Amino acid sequence: MMIAINSDKCIECKKCERVCPVSGIDISTATINEDCIQCHHCAAVCSENAIGSQNIIGNASQNNIQPYDFELLMQQRRTHRDFSSKPLSPSIIKEFINHLRYSPTASNRQSLHFTVITNDEQLNRINQLTIETLTKAFNAVNWLTKPLLKLLKGKSVVQTIEQSKTKFLNKAARDNNMITYNAPALIVIHSEEVPVGMPCHDANIWTGMAILYAELIDLCTCVNGYIVNAAQKNKKLKQCLQIPDNHKVYSTILIGYPKGKFENIVERNLPNIHFLN
Ligand SMILES: Cc1cc2nc3c(=O)[nH]c(=O)nc-3n(C[C@H](O)[C@H](O)[C@H](O)COP(=O)(O)O)c2cc1C
Known part of the structure; x- marks a missing residue:
C-alpha cells in the first residue's frame, strides 16, 4: 500500500523524516522515495495523522501491561x-x-x-520421518568417520555430537512419539x-x-x-x-491444549553479560 502525505494536515515537524529507517521521506517536497519498506514508522510517529493515515488502526498509548506481568509470563x-x-x-x-x-x-x-x-x-508420518532422518544422520558419526570429523571440527564438537546422539537414540528407543x-x-x-x-x-x-x-x-x-x-x-x-x-x-x-499444568516457576542461570569499555 503506497504511503501518502496529506499536506493539509502536515505541520512540518519532520518527525517522520527523522524516524524513517531508509531516509525515504522529504517533507519539503511531500514525497516518499522508492526505498520505502512500508514499515509505517512515519504513520506511527505522526501526531497529526498526516502521513500513511490509512494504515493506522489504533492509538499506541493504551499499553497497560506492567513489566511484572511480562516477567511472570516469561517465567511461567x-x-x-x-x-x-x-x-x-x-x-x-x-x-x-x-x-x-x-x-x-x-x-x-x-x-x-x-x-x-x-x-x-x-503428524505421525512427520514424527516417523524425522526419527528416521536423524537416526541415520547420527549413525553416520561412527568409528569410521569420527577421526576425520575430529580433525575438521575439533574434539569437543565431536563429543557434543556424540552426547546428542546417545540422548536421541535412547529417547527414540523409549518413545516412538518423541x-x-x-x-x-x-x-x-x-x-x-x-x-x-x-x-x-x-x-x-x-x-x-x-x-x-x-x-x-x-x-x-x-x-x-x-x-x-x-x-x-x-x-x-x-x-x-x-x-x-x-x-x-x-x-x-x-x-x-495442555493436558496438565506446571505448578512452579523454576530458576534459570544468570546470563553471561559482557560490557565493553
Ligand atoms: C530452538 C529450540 C529448539 C527446540 N527443539 C526441541 C525439540 O526438537 N524437541 C523438544 O522436545 N523440545 C525442543 N525444544 C524445547 C527445549 O528443550 C526447552 O525449551 C528446554 O528444555 C527448556 O524448557 P522450557 O522451554 O520449559 O523452559 C526446543 C527449544 C528451542 C528454543
Missing part, C-alpha cells in the same frame, strides 16, 4: 510435551497466526509462510531462500512471540528443532510438509 511459559487430545480448530490457529503478524521482520519483508498440519496421520508428542497441530514456519533479508531470524523472533502469546490464551507449545533439522536433511520430509523447493524450514512449533 514452559515447553509442553503432553498435549490434551482436544483438537485445535483451524480457525483458532488461523486467528493465532494472524494476530502475530506484528512480529518484526528484517527490512519489514514479512515474507514468512506458515504451513499448518492437523491431520493425525500426517518428535510430535501426539500434539494436535504443527506450525511450520518457512520462507523463500533469498540472498537478502534474514528469514531465519524473522522466524525465530516470530517463534518467541508465538510461544508467549500461546501461554496467554491457554494454549501450549513445544518449539521443535528436530523437525527443522530433519527437513534440511531429507527431501521426503520437506515434501511431506508440502514446503516448496525454493523454501527453507526455519522453525516449527507444536501447539495444542
Whole structure:
C-alpha cells in the first residue's frame, strides 16, 4: 500500500523524516522515495495523522501491561510435551497466526509462510520421518568417520555430537512419539531462500512471540528443532510438509491444549553479560 502525505494536515515537524529507517521521506517536497519498506514508522510517529493515515488502526498509548506481568509470563511459559487430545480448530490457529503478524521482520519483508498440519496421520508420518532422518544422520558419526570429523571440527564438537546422539537414540528407543508428542497441530514456519533479508531470524523472533502469546490464551507449545533439522536433511520430509523447493524450514512449533499444568516457576542461570569499555 503506497504511503501518502496529506499536506493539509502536515505541520512540518519532520518527525517522520527523522524516524524513517531508509531516509525515504522529504517533507519539503511531500514525497516518499522508492526505498520505502512500508514499515509505517512515519504513520506511527505522526501526531497529526498526516502521513500513511490509512494504515493506522489504533492509538499506541493504551499499553497497560506492567513489566511484572511480562516477567511472570516469561517465567511461567514452559515447553509442553503432553498435549490434551482436544483438537485445535483451524480457525483458532488461523486467528493465532494472524494476530502475530506484528512480529518484526528484517527490512519489514514479512515474507514468512506458515504451513499448518492437523491431520493425525500426517503428524505421525512427520514424527516417523524425522526419527528416521536423524537416526541415520547420527549413525553416520561412527568409528569410521569420527577421526576425520575430529580433525575438521575439533574434539569437543565431536563429543557434543556424540552426547546428542546417545540422548536421541535412547529417547527414540523409549518413545516412538518423541518428535510430535501426539500434539494436535504443527506450525511450520518457512520462507523463500533469498540472498537478502534474514528469514531465519524473522522466524525465530516470530517463534518467541508465538510461544508467549500461546501461554496467554491457554494454549501450549513445544518449539521443535528436530523437525527443522530433519527437513534440511531429507527431501521426503520437506515434501511431506508440502514446503516448496525454493523454501527453507526455519522453525516449527507444536501447539495444542495442555493436558496438565506446571505448578512452579523454576530458576534459570544468570546470563553471561559482557560490557565493553
Ligand atoms: C530452538 C529450540 C529448539 C527446540 N527443539 C526441541 C525439540 O526438537 N524437541 C523438544 O522436545 N523440545 C525442543 N525444544 C524445547 C527445549 O528443550 C526447552 O525449551 C528446554 O528444555 C527448556 O524448557 P522450557 O522451554 O520449559 O523452559 C526446543 C527449544 C528451542 C528454543
